[in-house]
Amino acid sequence: MKENRIMALPLEGVRVLDLTSVMAGPYCSMLLGDMGADVVKIESFPDGDTSRGFTPQIQGESYCFTVLNRNKRSLAIDMKSAKGLGIVQQLAKSADIVTENFRPGVVKKLGLDYERLCNDNRGLVYASMSGFGQTGPYASRGGYDIVAQGMSGIMMMTGEPGGRPAKVGIAMNDIASGVTALYAILGAYISRLRFGQGQYVETSLLEAGLAWSQWEFGAFFGAGELPGPMGTRHRRAAPYQAYRTGDGYVTVGANNEKLWRAFCDQVCSCPQWLADPRYASNALRVEHADALQADIEAVFVKxxxxxxxxxxxxxxxxxxxxxxxxxxxDDPQIKARDMVLEIEHPIMGSVTWF
Structure with missing residues (x-):
């Protein structure tokens, strides 16, 4: 007989002092909480996290704030007051992890920087997220996702050819920064378990976005290619994009010869494409992507x-x-994977959770 066991979450018993706000930092600490960590979020008094003011609001609570701050306890403190600062410093003494996303230099002025806190807690893992990093000529600048997307080259390679620079539809650099900080924190925590010493780790919106542009920067440094906007197309494979159909669009990822043959023969019933010299190799299909799109969509719109x-x-x-x-x-796969849940929130009532 097989025994069903509920496994403990990997970070149960780990204490996180979260000094972050808005998105990048709260996303990181949210994931730590999802893995079982006890996250205490410190918010500025009296206004709290900026995202508390974002719409939509339900029963006076921001949905945008709530979805990024699940599995956390919250405390509003005036960290500029001696009493408030003392409370935060006391909490840091028993914390395993501290996260912050102030402008560089602010936590030092407050007395909450790594050097100050690790004097009382040698095993502390301390993570900073900022717009541009803790050093360099732009370190003191404020940074937001839109700024980082622009300066990391992402906006110049997003959108349709000939169009204006376009932002990725989600806050990509914010999320990238949060994820980058997360695995740096986990790596530092594993190191602490092995060697008994805490660490300071940091990342930025700009650097995290750059780190996600692997192939584009490989082509730039390898061959001097300047990546421009391509709509939904792939720079190295075709057919690999969204194509118009009779009532919308469908994506196709036939990025090797086996898939290309199956696409021509079995999907489109167009074996003549296999004999077309313009489409004889993946590189040629990329070169003739306009003609290929026209041929495919002439079939797909039917x-x-x-x-x-x-x-x-x-x-x-x-x-x-x-x-x-x-x-x-409403997709059955999303439903089957329990990606969307109905939960009971203590203030908002019944809400849909992702």
């Missing part, structure tokens, strides 16, 4: 998206529908 999704699946060619949010959360 049927709705659902037809092509089924055809792609039957041929084992990766692809899927292009959803709006009103469709995303």
């Amino acid at each position: 049927h709705p998206t659902a037809y092509w999704v089924e055809a792609l699946d039957a041929a084992a060619v990766p692809g899927g529908p292009v959803y709006g949010y009103e469709q995303v959360f």
